[in-house]
Amino acid sequence: MYNYPDSTGHFGPYGGIYVAETLMGALEELNQAYEKYRRDPEFIAELNYDLKHFVGRPSPIYHAKRWSEQLGGAQIYLKREDLNHTGAHKVNNTVGQALLARRMGKPRVIAETGAGQHGVATATVAARYGMECVVYMGSEDIQRQSPNVFRMKLLGATVVPVESGSKTLKDALNEAMRDWVTNIENTFYIIGTVAGPHPYPMMVRDFNAIVSKECVVQMPELAGRQPDAVIACVGGGSNAMGVFYSYIDMPGVKLIGVEAGGHGIASGSHAAPLTTNSPVGVLHGNKTYLMQDEDGQIIETHSISAGLDYPGVGPEHSWLKDSGRAEYVAINDDEALRAFHDLCRFEGIIPALESSHALAHAAKIAPTMGKDKVLLVNLSGRGDKDINTVAKLKGITL
Amino acid sequence: MSRIQTTFDKLKQHKRKALIPFFTAGDPNPALTVPLLHALVEAGADIIELGVPFSDPMADGPTIQRASERALRHHVGLHHVLDMVAEFRRSNAETPIVLMGYGNPIEAMGWEKFSRRCAETGVDGVLTVDFPPEESHEAFAHLTMHGIDPIFLLAPTSTDARVARVAKQARGYVYYVSLKGVTGAGHLDLDAIAQKIPQLRKYIQLPVGVGFGIRDAATALAVAKLCDGVVVGSRIVQEIENSTEQNVVANVGKLVRELRLAVDQA
Numbered sequence: 128m129y130n131y132p133d134s135t136g137h138f139g140p141y142g143g144i145y146v147a148e149t150l151m152g153a154l155e156e157l158n159q160a161y162e163k164y165r166r167d168p169e170f171i172a173e174l175n176y177d178l179k180h181f182v183g184r185p186s187p188i189y190h191a192k193r194w195s196e197q198l199g200g201a202q203i204y205l206k207r208e209d210l211n212h213t214g215a216h217k218v219n220n221t222v223g224q225a226l227l228a229r230r231m232g233k234p235r236v237i238a239e240t241g242a243g244q245h246g247v248a249t250a251t252v253a254a255r256y257g258m259e260c261v262v263y264m265g266s267e268d269i270q271r272q273s274p275n276v277f278r279m280k281l282l283g284a285t286v287v288p289v290e291s292g293s294k295t296l297k298d299a300l301n302e303a304m305r306d307w308v309t310n311i312e313n314t315f316y317i318i319g320t321v322a323g324p325h326p327y328p329m330m331v332r333d334f335n336a337i338v339s340k341e342c343v344v345q346m347p348e349l350a351g352r353q354p355d356a357v358i359a360c361v362g363g364g365s366n367a368m369g370v371f372y373s374y375i376d377m378p379g380v381k382l383i384g385v386e387a388g389g390h391g392i393a394s395g396s397h398a399a400p401l402t403t404n405s406p407v408g409v410l411h412g413n414k415t416y417l418m419q420d421e422d423g424q425i426i427e428t429h430s431i432s433a434g435l436d437y438p439g440v441g442p443e444h445s446w447l448k449d450s451g452r453a454e455y456v457a458i459n460d461d462e463a464l465r466a467f468h469d470l471c472r473f474e475g476i477i478p479a480l481e482s483s484h485a486l487a488h489a490a491k492i493a494p495t496m497g498k499d500k501v502l503l504v505n506l507s508g509r510g511d512k513d514i515n516t517v518a519k520l521k522g523i524t525l
Numbered sequence: 526m527s528r529i530q531t532t533f534d535k536l537k538q539h540k541r542k543a544l545i546p547f548f549t550a551g552d553p554n555p556a557l558t559v560p561l562l563h564a565l566v567e568a569g570a571d572i573i574e575l576g577v578p579f580s581d582p583m584a585d586g587p588t589i590q591r592a593s594e595r596a597l598r599h600h601v602g603l604h605h606v607l608d609m610v611a612e613f614r615r616s617n618a619e620t621p622i623v624l625m626g627y628g629n630p631i632e633a634m635g636w637e638k639f640s641r642r643c644a645e646t647g648v649d650g651v652l653t654v655d656f657p658p659e660e661s662h663e664a665f666a667h668l669t670m671h672g673i674d675p676i677f678l679l680a681p682t683s684t685d686a687r688v689a690r691v692a693k694q695a696r697g698y699v700y701y702v703s704l705k706g707v708t709g710a711g712h713l714d715l716d717a718i719a720q721k722i723p724q725l726r727k728y729i730q731l732p733v734g735v736g737f738g739i740r741d742a743a744t745a746l747a748v749a750k751l752c753d754g755v756v757v758g759s760r761i762v763q764e765i766e767n768s769t770e771q772n773v774v775a776n777v778g779k780l781v782r783e784l785r786l787a788v789d790q791a
Contacts (some may be wrong), residue, residue: 145657419633
């Protein structure tokens with residue numbers, strides 16, 4: 128039985144608690160609260176109620192028949208996390224953490240966001256539960272994802288632009304950490320991915336694991352069996368951990384994580400620390416594969432999708448890579464865009480650019496497989512937020 | 526005996542408190558780092574905390590973050606910082622130097638090589654902000670093997686159990702973070718410090734330095750009365766930021782002399 132992390136928050140050599148002393152007390156408090164409530168029937172019942180009635184779970188699985196036929200190989204099934212309330216898997220986790228925050232007596236929540244999906248999901252639950260909400264977002268991402276910025280504001284959140292560093296997700300995370308250390312008594316930091324110090328990688332995974340728990344039941348009903356491979360995009364890696372988790376102990380099911388290849392691995396302009404075997408390092412509270420230069424300075428990354436534009440990766444993915452349980456590949460911007468358009472035209476679904484990376488890899492391997500083979504892709508979010516980016520690439524102003 | 530211990534012993538004999546200025550190596554440019562180190566010593570610094578630039582200084586406020594960005598524009602990495610210490614040591618054999626920064630540049634170099642280079646170049650202590658005792662046992666074993674003191678942070682939120690744990694691993698001195706927040710924030714609570722220090726002394730035999738939020742001579746004096754050493758960082762970095770390359774050494778020297786006078790009244 129797969130049983131990670133260990134009691135100190137390590138996945139093999141990865142993970143851990145690499146933060147300043149000032150945060151250690153808060154992390155201990157969070158760890159104790161999470162250990163208590165994850166087993167508390169009342170907490171679980173309230174979480175399940177909101178996942179069903181507020182989020183709309185279970186999300187369906189959809190057989191992309193026309194697209195599979197077009198590709199001429201394996202059958203592609205899509206786990207429709209894009210149909211969740213707020214349009215992505217992120218809300219699975221924010222509902223869980225917000226309920227935890229409430230039980231811990233924290234009236235204020237903060238979050239970092241890249242594509243804006245986690246920010247929207249946090250602003251949504253903050254409104255739902257009557258909490259103050261501050262979201263940190265890199266100013267470059269604010270440009271790229273303006274519809275999501277406005278959604279957060281509609282939901283009553285304060286969006287703080289982050290101008291430091293590369294002005295993207297990692298800098299937003301730095302700024303959120305600074306807020307947390309300053310306002311530790313009344314503030315709960317809702318981290319949006321399976322990174323950060325322990326217990327975040329475990330907790331965010333657990334809240335997203337509902338995705339694969341449903342798949343394990345739904346796939347036999349719909350496809351007559353479990354998939355040959357499960358495919359998900361990986362930035363920090365929360366949707367991938369969610370859809371992988373219940374399959375880890377099923378050795379017949381391949382797990383494939385798809386990183387952002389950006390302008391191509393050879394260009395150096397990408398966000399694929401696992402695929403490129405980047406050196407192991409420490410950032411944002413955990414040890415993991417990390418894009419960095421020889422001096423240990425973090426490198427600025429590139430991806431067409433803001434949600435994948437991150438130099439590190441959740442420590443559990445580093446462990447799944449080393450242990451050989453999952454494999455990691457990269458998909459370039461242009462390949463992801465092609466899959467984005469194909470899904471729009473063949474299936475009537477506008478996917479998020481993040482999820483389009485997973486779709487593109489499915490499109491790449493499906494033709495090499497028999498028609499009786501089954502691929503399950505986590506369609507982690509919908510693409511409405513990306514229409515400005517795609518329009519701009521086509522020279523269209525909306 | 527380590528240079529840090531010798532320094533504190535001497536201060537104790539003379540009933541004086543340590544003045545521990547901080548600035549980031551390579552800021553405003555690498556050629557000024559060694560002159561600034563000497564200027565700090567002349568102005569009365571007892572120990573110097575030299576910041577190692579990092580791209581993602583999560584525990585620092587905007588002032589020290591900008592210092593890192595200025596240094597990184599000159600591509601100042603860990604091995605440059607070590608070379609700067611070696612150059613400083615050619616004409617100063619007494620003043621302890623503590624490297625302060627984040628763990629990743631050291632991870633990239635490797636702890637064994639880093640610890641050896643520290644010993645060779647004359648570094649006395651190392652403080653890695655994001656390596657709490659839980660994660661630093663193996664890493665810091667390399668430091669102590671080479672006679673380098675691992676310096677630990679303690680915070681207002683540190684429980685008795687955590688203070689006791691740090692007491693076992695710490696060498697040199699312990700750095701008490703005097704407020705909840707990042708470096709350079711402005712809401713220092715003297716009463717809270719006065720209450721916390723006795724809790725630390727129950728477990729910690731080493732000298733206790735206090736820093737974060739000490740912005741002027743009056744505060745430096747008030748804090749010095751409560752502990753063994755006063756760390757001033759953001760205020761000095763701000764002086765560097767507001768100076769020209771021509772007058773920065775003189776301006777920083779003047780500021781540190783004022784702080785020295787204040788601390789010596791404690």
